[in-house]
Amino acid sequence: FFFLMIRRPPRSTQSRSSAASDVYKRQVFTVLETPTMTVVGGGLIILSKFTEERLVKFETALMKVQIALEDYFINLAEIGNEPSVILFDRGVIDPVAYLNQDNWQYILDSQGWNVVNLRDNRYDAVVHLVTAADGAKDFYTTLDHKARHESVEQAVDLDRKTLHAYVGHPHLRVVDNSGPDFNTKLERCYQAVIKHIGLPINKQIYKRFLIDRDFKIPESLKQETVVVEETFLKHEDPNTQHKIRRRGQNNNYNYSQQIR
Numbered sequence: 234f235f236f237l238m239i240r241r242p243p244r245s246t247q248s249r250s251s252a253a254s255d256v257y258k259r260q261v262f263t264v265l266e267t268p269t270m271t272v273v274g275g276g277l278i279i280l281s282k283f284t285e286e287r288l289v290k291f292e293t294a295l296m297k298v299q300i301a302l303e304d305y306f307i308n309l310a311e312i313g314n315e316p317s318v319i320l321f322d323r324g325v326i327d328p329v330a331y332l333n334q335d336n337w338q339y340i341l342d343s344q345g346w347n348v349v350n351l352r353d354n355r356y357d358a359v360v361h362l363v364t365a366a367d368g369a370k371d372f373y374t375t376l377d378h379k380a381r382h383e384s385v386e387q388a389v390d391l392d393r394k395t396l397h398a399y400v401g402h403p404h405l406r407v408v409d410n411s412g413p414d415f416n417t418k419l420e421r422c423y424q425a426v427i428k429h430i431g432l433p434i435n436k437q438i439y440k441r442f443l444i445d446r447d448f449k450i451p452e453s454l455k456q457e458t459v460v461v462e463e464t465f466l467k468h469e470d471p472n473t474q475h476k477i478r479r480r481g482q483n484n485n486y487n488y489s490q491q492i493r
Contacts, residue, residue: 259316259430262306266323267299280331289336292328293344299325303355318430324359325351330394348401349485358404358429360422364392368410401457403480404429458482468492 271278280288303321310317326348329337341347366373366388375382383391399405406425412418450456461480468475478489 259318260310260313262310262317262319264302264306264319264321264323267295267302268323271295285336288332289340292332292336293340296325296328296340296344299323318426320426321356324399325355326398327395329398330391347483347485349481349483349487352399352402353480354487356402358406358425359399359402360406360408360425361396361399362418362422363396363407363409364388365410367392372415397455400455401459401482460486 268278278291280291283291303319303325306319310319328340332340364373366383366385370385373385373388396407408418408421408425410418412421459480459482461478464477464479466475466477473492475492476490478491479486480489481487
């Protein structure tokens, strides 16, 4: 099973990603975002009218519902026992974009949560579709989405804050609006999904750069320090590599095993 979070931005005229329709005959589950379900159910929430205490209570409740929905669909996939891909139209830590650091840390501490488990362990990959308000604002609208009411400037700000929340995930892919049309954006999203689950993709070229030790990251860019430790184990086949990988931050880690 693969759990991928397709993080759609504040609303534009964009339709749901084609990645949800067919992933090479695997069973595909799509989990809708909790805020939309809340609004459709009559719970129109204006966060700007909340006190800090009410905002913390609301976001905590929203995260609990999101976790329950995700776990439910994961259980469905396990019961079906078929090759499956689960696409989440939202991530558990999205609320960080609406909270200050103190309130966010309070939620984590009060619930016994940590970012590594919520961000890295829950999702095999994160694909962030940049809002149309950032780079294609002529196509940005909130008219067809009951849960969205942000201006162009607000949409850009929230979109960037949400993206920053996922900086540090080992498989974060950002799909911006630099292509000639929306179909190109959908194709880039689709390719990111099938690449991660190990299916054939169109040839892509990636470049890596060696950065001088004295290089300073601009303050405008979000950065995270992540500890990665790899332990290589002896294998009975000398041509086989066997390793255990530990990755995390703030004394919270996830572990993976690789044999190749």
